[in-house]
Amino acid sequence: MAKRTILIHPDPRLKTVAEPVTEITDQLRTLADDMLETMYDAPGIGLAAPQVGVMKRLLVMDCVKEEGEDPRPMVLMNPEVTWTSDEMATYEEGCLSIPDQYADVERPAEVEVGWLGLDGAQHSERFDGLWATCVQHEIDHLDGKLFIDYLKPLKRQMITRKMQKLKREKARA
Numbered sequence: 001m002a003k004r005t006i007l008i009h010p011d012p013r014l015k016t017v018a019e020p021v022t023e024i025t026d027q028l029r030t031l032a033d034d035m036l037e038t039m040y041d042a043p044g045i046g047l048a049a050p051q052v053g054v055m056k057r058l059l060v061m062d063c064v065k066e067e068g069e070d071p072r073p074m075v076l077m078n079p080e081v082t083w084t085s086d087e088m089a090t091y092e093e094g095c096l097s098i099p100d101q102y103a104d105v106e107r108p109a110e111v112e113v114g115w116l117g118l119d120g121a122q123h124s125e126r127f128d129g130l131w132a133t134c135v136q137h138e139i140d141h142l143d144g145k146l147f148i149d150y151l152k153p154l155k156r157q158m159i160t161r162k163m164q165k166l167k168r169e170k171a172r173a
């Protein structure tokens with residue numbers, strides 16, 4: 001396993017719609033392993049392939065946060081939201097591609113998602129709480145959408161400017 005570099009907003013790859021996975025290759029398994037390692041190391045609870053510059057519809061997540069609880073690393077390929085609750089929930093979201101910036105985002109409180117697993121089988125599960133927010137945030141990444149796209153333009157521009165400055169500083173360092 002190897003850690004991958006996480007792209008920082010603004011980057012055109014983060015605004016691009018990713019391609020469906022058509023075949024489960026060893027390369028894809030390695031990518032999933034690397035992404036999980038990168039996510040846990042960050043630390044984060046979700047990571048989508050475009051965030052490491054791979055334009056495939058694959059995401060990893062693990063929203064188990066309680067100390068002592070077993071981790072639940074999940075790999076979802078070609079995920080599709082098949083049902084959303086009418087009830088909405090607001091979470092303060094962050095993103096590994098937009099470090100240290102947080103904002104409230106409202107999304108359906110529960111979603112049902114279908115996806116292709118690394119086992120080659122089709123899976124379906126209903127998510128709520130943090131898992132529901134996380135899976136919707138990560139699926140957005142596969143469609144070139146970031147959580148700041150839900151914010152008012154002024155707030156979004158402010159965050160984008162901060163990230164441009166951060167990238168300039170990183171490039172100089």
Ligand SMILES: [Zn+2]
Pocket residue numbers: 094095096097137141
């Ligand atoms: Zn994100």
